[in-house]
Amino acid sequence: MSGVGPLYILSSKRGICGLFFGHRVEPSTLPKDNSRDRFLNQAEKELGEYFEGDREIFEVAIDARGSQFQRLVWRQLSAIPFGETRGYGEIAEKVENPKAVRAVGTANGANPVSIIVPCHRVIGKDGSLTGFGGGLEIKKKLLQHEGVLLEAI
Known part of the structure; x- marks a missing residue:
């Protein structure tokens, strides 16, 4: 599948x-x-x-349980469009806590519904691939599937 x-x-x-x-x-x-x-x-x-290659947005209902901060981060992850990436700092700014970059990373890593809530679309500030629950090789495959250019990563 x-x-x-x-x-x-x-x-x-x-x-x-x-x-x-x-x-x-x-x-x-x-x-x-x-x-x-x-x-x-x-x-x-x-x-x-x-x-x-026929779906970019998931519509299935999600029951992801986490802290209020985690759920706020996960909503921001869901807003990252297919084929695009964001840095942890950008997500921290979106949740109106620009100094919470590490907390965003922790919340990203705690995402229980990978792919559907696209935590794979978050990369390091320098464009590098960073931690992913499925492993960096799978993160790379998911981003390539979405057409993200990874030459610099």
Whole structure:
């Protein structure tokens, strides 16, 4: 389904609450309820469209749980357009706390719904690829998929 290996998607009654890269998950730690629901079906469909090049914006409901600051950062991540990147400092300014660059990085790293909330679109101030829960190689693949030029990175 994806160009980055297996993905594990978790949902709650309110939306998608987790999206994890298969190589980073021990399957035995995931919930045993394999029932399908509308959020899982929609997320799977939208992710398939994303990887086929037919979707740039996700519409599936998200139930990402975190602190107020984390949720504020995640909303800013969701506002980064497909094919574009932002620096951690830019996100800090958007949340009206320009000195919170490290806190933005921490919130970015705590994003439980990678790809759907596009934390991969955040790069270092110098344009370098920085930490990503799926690993830097997957981050690079996602950005290349979106047409981001990475020669300088």
